[in-house]
Amino acid sequence: MISNDANKQLQRLASFYTTYVLPYVKRRSPQTFIAAAIAAFFSYQVYNFVQVPRKLRHIPAVPFWAYMKSALSEEGIDLRTRNIILPVLENSPNGMYLRPNRFGWCVGVAGPSAMKTLLLRKDFEKHRGIALQPEALFSKFLGTQNIVTLNGSVWKKHRMIANPAFHRSMPVKLFGRLCEKMMTQFEKEGDGIDSVDIPMFLQRFTLDVIGLAAFGYDFEALGDPKNAKVDTYNTIMDGLRNPIYFFFPILEKRFLWALPKRRAVHNRMEDMNQIFYSIIENKRQTLENMKGLAEDAEKDLLTLMLEANADSKEAGDRLSDSELRDDLAIFFLAGHDTTSNALSFALYHLAANPQIQEKARKEVIDILGDGDDVVYPTASQCSDMKYVYMVMKETLRLEPPAQNTTLRENKEDFELAGTFIPKGTSVSADIYVMHHNPSVWKDPEVFIPERFAPDGESESKAGSGLSWVPFGNGARQCIGMNFSLAEQKVLLSMMLRKFTWTLADNSINKDGIVLGGGTGIISPKDLHLKLTKRF
Structure with missing residues (x-):
């Protein structure tokens, strides 16, 4: 039996694809069934993407849907910061929070002490995700x-x-x-x-x-x-x-x-x-x-x-x-x-x-x-x-x-x-x-x-x-x-x-x-x- 929370996530997912993904791929795909296939594959990918990993749930996280809606729209980082991120940081004593990224969820560091450690110590290496995605235009x-x-x-x-x-x-x-x-x-x-x-x-x-x-x-x-x-x-x-x-x-x-x-x-x-x-x-x-x-x-x-x-x-x-x-x-x-x-x-x-x-x-x-x-x-x-x-x-x-x-x-x-x-x-x-x-x-x-x-x-x-x-x-x-x-x-x-x-x-x-x-x-x-x- 699907929980109420899961039902809500599925409803949001359906709305998300109807509003953002399906129109986007339709404009770029010559046939509707191709667009539908892409959207269906997306739904599986994003459904797994939505959930904060259990090992990171002790860190305050931004609301996934609000963040993604902002990131995929014409909205600037200033509005996203003011309306979505800073309210989460109010509950973070060290300026750290979670936000979605292309590789899942990442820890965003926005506090001076944590920033110094992150940038100056060798414990953190550069993520090699770019090498894992050679098909991307970015790579x-x-x-x-x-x-x-x-x-x-x-x-x-x-x-x-x-x-x-x-x-x-x-x-x-x-x-x-x-x-x-x-x-x-x-x-x-x-x-x-x-x-x-x-x-x-x-x-x-x-x-x-x-x-x-x-x-x-x-x-x-x-x-x-x-x-x-x-x-x-x-x-x-x-x-x-x-x-x-x-x-x-x-x-x-x-x-x-x-x-x-x-x-x-x-x-x-x-x-x-x-x-x-x-x-x-x-x-x-x-x-x-x-x-x-x-x-x-x-x-x-x-x-x-x-x-x-x-x-x-x-x-x-x-x-x-x-x-x-x-x-x-x-x-x-x-x-x-x-x-x-x-x-x-x-x-x-x-x-x-x-x-x-x-x-x-x-x-x-x-x-x-x-x-x-x-x-x-x-x-x-x-x-x-x-x-x-x-x-x-x-x-x-x-x-x-x-x-x-x-x-x-x-x-x-x-x-x-x-x-x-x-x-x-x-x-x-x-x-x-x-x-x-x-x-x-x-x-x-x-x-x-x-x-x-x-x-x-x-x-x-x-x-x-x-x-x-x-x-x-x-x-x-x-x-x-x-x-x-x-x-x-x-x-x-x-x-x-x-x-x-x-x-x-x-x-x-x-x-x-x-x-x-x-x-x-x-x-x-x-x-x-x-x-x-x-x-």
């Missing part, structure tokens, strides 16, 4: 041998090759040249500077930056945003953001044959791989001719990695072409959308807080001088921009580049901040949730750059764990952090020197930033700014 793009998901000695080999490249490369001149190109492009498209589509321009800017800085490869996104190279890359990025495939990778494993539009996106990966491998081969062939012709700081990352690879004494310490390709795919994902979104949010907060914008502008003018000439900030001048850096750090607190880190897994039973975590549990650093947790930050929804001033709120938290982790921390901290921060400082300072700006008329963001839906990377929705030239 095909990132590969299975990349610097983010590997562990142990193999990860150290990748880090040893990549570290020198990121420490030697800081192409601020490139950042400045492309920023100037973008600013001149503002007036040539759409409504000109009266209504600038900020995320669109910044995605093009950062794509050209990462293409040239990582590969020495010009996507020409600023000059020709609809060219084939950009279209291939953007098609794949749009595919990666789709939440239905994130939570249900079984679709790509078992039913890709019935989903022609998704299959077409997978086919574009072949074009992307041709780009990756041809760049590596061409770069290797021209490397000899480049020796002594460029400063390390302005060399692209691939050149520096190939040099480090060649300098490795043992063959086992070198990266193969496929390993180089996987690392470069990671650098693209981490260095494109994340930085463009961070900049979009920073420009929004400066528009919404004109007194902060003016204070940041004054600092920039004191450092770079004033006038209608074009000035590219140097690395040294970027280091002097203390208040601009506070603006960036507060932006990264409110809208960190990623909602959470890639999953980790404990190899043995472990106690994390007083909570028992059984062996083999998926654990994630929930960065966005912690940054908005009122038990961690005062008035967490208010934009206050002075939190990061000397003796400010951030410094006062130093002894309680890690409360600000937009790039992670510890040995697995984002390797491109300094690269991204320098890119942000160059663009913000050049924008502040040339323009003032406000939100565009009739902006949907007048009463607060509106976030796009989906999982993973946080992005603004329909953000247009009205720019005014200062000269």
Whole structure:
């Protein structure tokens, strides 16, 4: 006999498929019976997915159906955090809770003490789920041998090759040249500077930056945003953001044959791989001719990695072409959308807080001088921009580049901040949730750059764990952090020197930033700014 609780779960399951799954697969399947078969298979998968594992029931869990409805809709992480997650965290003494993930239920860590342990200790290794799902678009793009998901000695080999490249490369001149190109492009498209589509321009800017800085490869996104190279890359990025495939990778494993539009996106990966491998081969062939012709700081990352690879004494310490390709795919994902979104949010907060914008502008003018000439900030001048850096750090607190880190897994039973975590549990650093947790930050929804001033709120938290982790921390901290921060400082300072700006008329963001839906990377929705030239 089925219990009342089981009946309720089945009713919710039926409703869930009627509302979300069946319409979704019908739109993508040419025949209704195929869609029905997929939905029936889904019902079995999700019914097992709904139940919290017995070994984790001592940890507060979000309501499954409410969470999944939010995650699969257009709702942003801000609404999901405020309405679903934070009420659960009120019953968690250490900022830990359970939420659904593509591999079942995972422990979300949103407390400073637990965060410090998770990120700094070696008890938790990166989850290797990506290697177990080679059919997924996510796995095909990132590969299975990349610097983010590997562990142990193999990860150290990748880090040893990549570290020198990121420490030697800081192409601020490139950042400045492309920023100037973008600013001149503002007036040539759409409504000109009266209504600038900020995320669109910044995605093009950062794509050209990462293409040239990582590969020495010009996507020409600023000059020709609809060219084939950009279209291939953007098609794949749009595919990666789709939440239905994130939570249900079984679709790509078992039913890709019935989903022609998704299959077409997978086919574009072949074009992307041709780009990756041809760049590596061409770069290797021209490397000899480049020796002594460029400063390390302005060399692209691939050149520096190939040099480090060649300098490795043992063959086992070198990266193969496929390993180089996987690392470069990671650098693209981490260095494109994340930085463009961070900049979009920073420009929004400066528009919404004109007194902060003016204070940041004054600092920039004191450092770079004033006038209608074009000035590219140097690395040294970027280091002097203390208040601009506070603006960036507060932006990264409110809208960190990623909602959470890639999953980790404990190899043995472990106690994390007083909570028992059984062996083999998926654990994630929930960065966005912690940054908005009122038990961690005062008035967490208010934009206050002075939190990061000397003796400010951030410094006062130093002894309680890690409360600000937009790039992670510890040995697995984002390797491109300094690269991204320098890119942000160059663009913000050049924008502040040339323009003032406000939100565009009739902006949907007048009463607060509106976030796009989906999982993973946080992005603004329909953000247009009205720019005014200062000269």
